[in-house]
Amino acid sequence: MRLQHVIQQQFRRLSYRAPILRHVSITTTLLSLIWIYAIYWGERSVYHSSVEACAWEKWEEWPQEASPHHLVLIADPQLVDPHTYPGRPWPLSTMTERYTDLYMMRNFRLINANFDPDSIFFLGDLFDGGREWPPENARIVDKTGRKYMEEQGVLEPKAVKKRSMGAALSKPHANSMLKEDHNIGKNGEDLKAFIPGGYGKFAKYGSKQWYIDLDRFAKIFYDPAQVYPDSHRQMLAAYDVAADATSVANGATGESWQEYATSGGKSRKVVASLPGNHDVGFGAGVQLSVRERFESHFGASNRVDVVGNHTIISIDSPSLSAHSQYLKSGWESEAAQSEQLDHIWQPTWDYLDNIDQPVGKAVSDALHEYFPESRPKGWSHEVVDPEDAEKIAAHKAVNEAAKKRPHLPVILLTHVPLFRNPDTDCGPMRERGNSIKVQFGYQYQNVVTQTLSKDIVHKVSAAGDIIQVFSGDDHDYCDVTHRYNVPQPGTKSYFPNDDSLKARYQQIKEITVKSFSWAMGVRKPGFLLVSLWNPVDAQGKTIGTPLPTIQIHNCLLPDQLSIFINYGLLFLITFPLLLTQSILRIFRTSSESSRLDAPPSDTDSKSPLPRFQFTNGSLAPASPTHQRGTSSTSSHSTTNPDTANPSVQRNTTARARSVSPGSYTTNPQPSKSQPTGGLIDKAGFFPAVKWIDPADEESDEESIVGVDGVDGAGEEDDSQAKWKWRQRTRTPWGWKERVRRVGWEFGLDLVVVVVPAGGWYFWLIGRG
Template sequence: MLNRNRFKKLVQYKKQEDDGPDDLGGKQAQQNTLFPKGRSYKVYWRHIVIWLCFWLMLINYYERMVVKRVIKRCNWNRWENWPQGAQPHRIGLFADPQIMDTYAYPNNTWITYHLTKIVVDNYHRRNWKFVQYYLDPDTNIFLGDLFDGGRDANDKDWMDEYRRFNTLFPKIPSKKTIMSIPGNHDIGFGDDIKEDARKRFTAYYGESNNYLDIANHTIILLDTMSLSDHKNPKIKSIAQTFMDEFAQSYHPLPRILLSHVPLWRDPNQLPCRGPGRESKKPFPIERGKQYQTVIDGYITPEVLGKIQPEVIFCGDDHDYCHITQTYDVNGVVKTAEEYTVKSCAMNMGVRRPAIQLLSLNNPDATGPALDKGTWQTEMCYLPDPMLPVFLYSFFGFLTAMWFLYMHYFPVSFNKNIASRMGKATTETISSLPLPVSSSHGHGLLRTRYHVDEKPNYPFKNFLVNFAIMTLSVFSIFFYFLTVI
């Protein structure tokens, strides 16, 4: 038989539960209240903190751990095959970053453009820093199309993009970084080249036709787009004169040609080799406004005959391609391996962006006549750009559903979720002779994760909690986007 004091306590407890779970524990209600007593808003900090921990782990995993793991797979020692004790010179080739701007995407809404730019810029900045830290190439070379709308930009906008590009790809003081190869998005192509855009590009990035002796190799930078200009002899003559003078001078070292637009080929006779190409279609032979997928067929033999490269690297197509070019020099048939380097940008139509790694080892300064392999190359995949975006979106949806469920179906939430999330703070009175239940049909159990089952303003409560959650997640993203 129940004594009077115990029955009185039971009645008081029953009354407290009928009035709502907030009255069960004054301390708990006080902890969950964002504003002073009398306000209608309540913040469930425990739920927010739990979700923030999940978000922090997810973002750290894809913005740091995955990037590190993917980049380290390209470690030079994994694929280089040099004699023991060799000290090769290592080069990273970056094709078609094409940092996005309003000139290339004029129809995008303001919010769409800026959100996309933030995501794409973060992909560039993060990958560049991880490549420099974990792969540590001795030289970095860009293969053109630095900007997306560089050829159309006025001077003020171009300078803004120039400064932005330098923040995404800052030069490393101890390394050589070459950015002087222009792309058709930088200056135009052929007859449509904009002379002012070309002068501006070379003024800030250096001469687009040049050669350098690096690690006992001669690396030739050739502006094949200007070479394709048939209307303006002034523009064409710059590349033509450079090529003629190079052919007449003495260059005994193995030669590597770098250009933006690939050389001409018959895709039916010279299909792309290797598993690196995503497209199943033959290499496109097309031309249009301000672009051409290959240089003209009559220019290609001249370039090969005068430069006489052993290997060629170019960009423009955005996808990978490997072919073997054959050319004739004074009756002697020679070959050159040509690699079209994948774009390093996430918005260029390829699912897996990549860079190309080039390793040079020619300690004896031998020339190509000895038929001695002095270079090796490997494609290095960058992290999957779309998987994190998908998972962030999906996780954001789950977060929103959790808070909607919590605020609009609190009874069900408490019964199915909150009651399983922690240790009960109220003990069940199991010694009673008669069953005692709450007005909501569940036992006298309450955890620290229970929510108010009779909220006065569920929509306002949801907005406050979800707004705090969203701002906190954005703060985490901001940290990872700005601090590496």
């Protein structure tokens, strides 16, 4: 109890120094604690629980001795930029960019911290408006390309709104676009030309916007604190690799270059070179200058990687779709139309035609790292007699063995999903609808055409058996199974004459990965966890009983929109509670003020001690009119005023006044207000005292001491009452004053709740 009393006293002292502390009540304290917990749940706890629910050990089913390769697939980060919501004003646009980046930053950091993956692959659409921002020193598109892009609906016809288009562009761009004689062949320099997207409305941003988005992407997905969280790792030169002698002979400046490794733990492979239609465009809308800029920063669009004894083949499906895409008529483009765009699709087409070469080299190099002694030997540098058939046969055998490269299971990565019937069910894990619609529009197409999908599968099958296809673009999850007749690995023939190489029937599963961003039309974004385990020998064949070498798990991320809605609901609860508390406080204060303004009742004025008065020379109990708070301290008998004695009871709160002993006389003259009789009868007598406001400068302390409580007319003088109740001069509160005070009290209560909760919130988001 003593401690409680001390705490209360200290709090009262502090509240007098800082009046805001008077608003710290049980209600505001509970609301502050609830807000702090809700913010921690919405900014930390829900993220951790979502990621921890996908732990490897909760769904992997490998043998005990397995050491799988852990792969993470991320699709469509699609960083929000001015292209995403062009009509959204500041600061809403800035807040959208900030919170989408913060959302992906938190989840990507948790993925690396909790899962410790070996590889991370992106499935395209790194930016939302990457195709719209012009490269540096960009040239305008040529006449032939413009005509075809107009037919595809990518560009607006020049005859339509020509003047408005020219006004939307900068002056140099507008003048170049409107020239009629700009007609250089398709092999000329204008293949690197560029035209701003959106019919010119994004031309004002220039190339600076693309590099701003690149810095944002690097901060989220390439920063060492994101890739290697909670660890002190650094890049260091591991060893030197000699440059190719042929390159040096052809003018290469350096003779060696350094390979880099990561200290402090295993390195993590991050591949983001697969382009999406929002990065480079789609089909006829792909511009070479944009694609080259993308590849110069992220790497080759078509590539082969060997991870976990699996061959991952990435293809540039947006560019390849220029070979075959849907037209406004609903039909696929014809060969004559695709020939005009061979500069767009030809590189990817050639890469697929010769896919066995890069795949064979990558697989051989990977196996030779595990089995160095298995590296095949080619032709020996020696002179052989043409008649020595045995040596020639031996050399041919060695050469043929070198050509027969091993094949590993193939995983195909493409941004645009392969063709399927429009009503193909995507499975129960899809959030919107039940299938991917076959649709197309400005710079997008939901699926690759049926003809092109078949060509892709046939060409990639030459590198090995396709066991899985992963795609993005749709932003939602979709799991389908395709059925194709594919050739045997190692051959490019679809239906060769050799019976041993005839096409075979194969079922290929494809999973479309959910978008990693919460601003892409799905309430619960996600990513894919892939576990690869394929123990092989020196020839690349699986050791032991063949098992499925891949296991997949779809991992969902928090619903950021629901988090914001929960914050809003909590605010809707907080607002009326604080408002009700403020209203009750004001009315309670108003009621107490009214009681203070009113005179006390007889019941409240009763003293706990008895009072007496002299009547006819004898002591008797005082009448109710002589209780504390009456208008006079003296009373007179109505029958005999001369013999009446005033009350001798002194009020306990009355102000005592000291009197000099010399002022007393042995024989004082009796007065009208003094009792007669002996000295004992005069004991305790004090004259009536009137209270005067000390602020009144005209008041005289000496003049307030009276000798009787009756005026000259014999009436009872209320002005000389010892404890007269004087009403305060306070104006009653009107409704406007009460509303103002309620608003003030509510604002202070809101500050008491918002300051700790807001500080906690900004501290959390400041730390990511």
